[in-house]
Amino acid sequence: MTAPILSVDVGAVVANWRSLAALHGGETAAVVKADAYGLGAGLIAPVLARAGCQRFFVATADEAIALRGLIAAPWIAVLNGCPAGRENDFTTQALVPVLNSLADCARWQGAARAAGRALPALLHVDTGMSRLGLDAGEWSAVLRDRSCLNGIELQFVMSHLVSAEVADAPETAAQVARFAAIAAAMPDVATSLANSSGIFLGDTARSDLARPGVALYGGNPVTGQPNPMRAVVTLAAPVLQIRVIGPGETVGYNGTWRAARRSRIATIGVGYADGLPRTLSNRLTARHDGRVVPLVGRVSMDLMTFDVTDLPDIVPGAMVDLIGPDHAVDDLAAEAGTIAYEILTSLGQRYRRVAKSV
Numbered sequence: 001m002t003a004p005i006l007s008v009d010v011g012a013v014v015a016n017w018r019s020l021a022a023l024h025g026g027e028t029a030a031v032v033k034a035d036a037y038g039l040g041a042g043l044i045a046p047v048l049a050r051a052g053c054q055r056f057f058v059a060t061a062d063e064a065i066a067l068r069g070l071i072a073a074p075w076i077a078v079l080n081g082c083p084a085g086r087e088n089d090f091t092t093q094a095l096v097p098v099l100n101s102l103a104d105c106a107r108w109q110g111a112a113r114a115a116g117r118a119l120p121a122l123l124h125v126d127t128g129m130s131r132l133g134l135d136a137g138e139w140s141a142v143l144r145d146r147s148c149l150n151g152i153e154l155q156f157v158m159s160h161l162v163s164a165e166v167a168d169a170p171e172t173a174a175q176v177a178r179f180a181a182i183a184a185a186m187p188d189v190a191t192s193l194a195n196s197s198g199i200f201l202g203d204t205a206r207s208d209l210a211r212p213g214v215a216l217y218g219g220n221p222v223t224g225q226p227n228p229m230r231a232v233v234t235l236a237a238p239v240l241q242i243r244v245i246g247p248g249e250t251v252g253y254n255g256t257w258r259a260a261r262r263s264r265i266a267t268i269g270v271g272y273a274d275g276l277p278r279t280l281s282n283r284l285t286a287r288h289d290g291r292v293v294p295l296v297g298r299v300s301m302d303l304m305t306f307d308v309t310d311l312p313d314i315v316p317g318a319m320v321d322l323i324g325p326d327h328a329v330d331d332l333a334a335e336a337g338t339i340a341y342e343i344l345t346s347l348g349q350r351y352r353r354v355a356k357s358v
């Protein structure tokens, strides 16, 4: 019997990257942090590089080193910066840190002195996220005395939007205004602002380098509107067993679903250990040949159960689609009470990940 299969349409990822680049109208990177949002950077990054993507973002140093093993030439930037003591890894493997504080700048200057050459970096200035990046005080200090950047080849000044997926969000306008002032103070440095949703804000968030992530993988960047991206992920699992229960019998831990009639229950071997959250209990609507297959009872660690009383063709070995053409990752995320990002990045290590042929 086949195992649960996570199929990744890498051709659709490339098509999504191209359409995002066309919409942005300028250079467009690919954010492949968290193993390309759980789908497998090894499947995706080399294909994007071959398609012409020259800039990649990851979150951590270890992700960057793993990615360097997959793609030799392209530029790799590290959003969380260069951890103290890892400067040598960065210079020898041509990894570019995002400098998120004045302390980061000072340390990268030290690395440049040690290397005897200017070292490339991005400078992240916080415009409202209150997470990473120079705060307002640090940015003022840079404006007063730019020597804190001496020896650093500043390639981009960047910031990150708080609510890019919300139409007409006032905080976006405020951030864009702050970022315009920051960019104006550094006229010789290229800019980077939009994430996936930011690209759909058009001129509002246009910069020299866009940084899309989730939209590459088929997540909907325009909340509340039809998804403009091509679907990338299908997730299917075979039925392990069918059992028939009588009226009044319950299914799963704590008996949260009780049969009102004689019912056929199908069990598949996927659970919350595989990244399908327990909040999907009694909520997930899987599909089989386009028909809805309702999950009943609790999601357990390695199993889930479906009421297939009205679907007599579902027998052991039949495939149940958890994510697919009629039930996108955003639909499943909504049923789980979360976002596509969290679903994708939680998909566990027990799936067979296959690249759907281009």
Ligand SMILES: *Cc1c(COP(=O)(O)O)cnc(C)c1O
Residues within 6 Å of the ligand: 031, 033, 079, 160, 194, 195, 196, 197, 211, 212, 213, 214, 215
């Ligand atoms: C994750 C991340 C992105 C990509 O965001 P998406 O919403 O997935 O497009 C871009 N920039 C930064 C700083 C990020 O952390």
